[in-house]
Amino acid sequence: MLGDHCRRARQAGKGRAVVLLVLLATGLAGCVRLHQARFAPGEVPTLVGSAVRDNRTPMDGALACFGAELRAERARPPVIAVGDVRDYTGKYSVNEGNAITQGGALMVYSALGKLGGAVTLAERFDPTIAERELGYTDRRQLGDGAVHDVPYYGGSIAASDYFIVGGITELNYDIRSGGVDLAVSQIGPKARTYTESVAIDLRIVDTRSLVVVRTISLTKQFIGYEVGFNLFRFFGSSLFDVDAGAKGQEPLQLGVRTALEEAALRLVGAVTRRDPSSCLSQHAGFATGDRPPVETMVSATHSGFPQVAAHSISLLALGGSLPGNAAVAMPFEFASAAPAAAADAVFERVVAAAAKAPVEIALVARESETLDAARRDALASQRIAAVVAALRARGFRGAVSTLWRADPSGPAVRSAASGFQDVARLRIGG
Secondary structure, three states: OOOHHHHHHHHHHHHHHHHHHHHHHHHHHOOOOEEEEEEOOOOOOOOEOOOOOOOOOOOOHHHHHHHHHHHHOOOOOOOEEEEEEEEEOOOEEEOOOOOOOOOOOHHHHHHHHHOOOOOOOOOOOHHHHHHHHHHHHHHOOOOOOOOOOOOOOOOOOOOOEEEEEEEEEEEEEEEEEEEEEEOOOOOOEEEEEEEEEEEEEEEEEOOOOOOOOEEEEEEEEEEEEEEEEEEEEEEEEEEEEEEEEEEEEHHHHHHHHHHHHHHHHHHHHHHHOOOHHHHHHOOOOOOOOOOHHHHHHHHOOOOOHHHHHHHOOOOOOOOEOOOOOEEEEEEEOOOOOEEEEHHHHHHHHHHHHHHOOOOEHHHHEEEOOOOHHHHHHHHHHHHHHHHHHHHHHOOOOOOEEEEEEOOOOOOOEEEEEOOOOEEEEEOOOO
């Protein structure tokens, strides 16, 4: 009798567990809303997701802005072609194939198209049809429908002025990861974050001379997260194994496309002799009318400063008083509010030193950065704000005063050291 009672109790417990799992599954199904449509009589319904849309990226605003600036000049649009933009990372998975898109050249073509006619695109990536038609023309099998005097040579192909080539050169997995997995009696939460990066290298070449006009190398980091809760244990004679959670990652291929678009924008700026920095700082990654904080703008416009490291002028041993009028040099990107790539370490040292004694920072830029007075003055204000924002982000709450800044009506260049010009001088602390 006692054995029968225990057996019935176990069966009842299992029944309740099954009912609980069914209710849970039904509840989860209710969280997922999918639309179904039947396109023809007799067919089973097909799941239908979101509508087709334009493939938008954070660079759309900057490309539209720069295209408008180029069109306003009313100059002849340069004819630009795109060659092979390959995946050189070599990352491949048997199950998932190539980790990086193989359509880099197509993305660059689309980026140039987003300039809205500011450049003329020449097809060089897949000229197969054109070559066949030229063959037909040579055999006098193709014409334009009109009567011509003999000999007739058909149409002509427009020559390009420049072409863009290069590739995706880096894919670095797991630059940094971290998290926690806590369990008591096999019950507990978990959370994890991870970071990876890609890099691209492009160049724009003069078609007539094959001279490389400009090279550019950009990198972008991607972040991802994973959170969850796990339950794995026996309740009576029943084993419960429940996993719940979520994970997400910034789209890798969208990031590659965005980097290629910014590179194409900067390369076009190089051959048209127009500076795209204002469009990048105002529009890259942000909706119209949405003004980001300075530190976000600096991150959005950053593209590296390969010509000079932050210590190339004079980085003094911070920690005591500074001798004479010497200052810590803080170089900035060309015509941009973004500090140089090595600036993070300098900011950390300045904050540590300013806690003991005032520190003077010299904001410098390349001597080749010659801008009109209004643009130069506005950029100086943005750079000062970027330094203040970077210091505040690192916990510095002391005074920041401007000792000197370039006079917008003064000389275009005030030399600071070989190849550099002064922008402003700040006193940190005191």
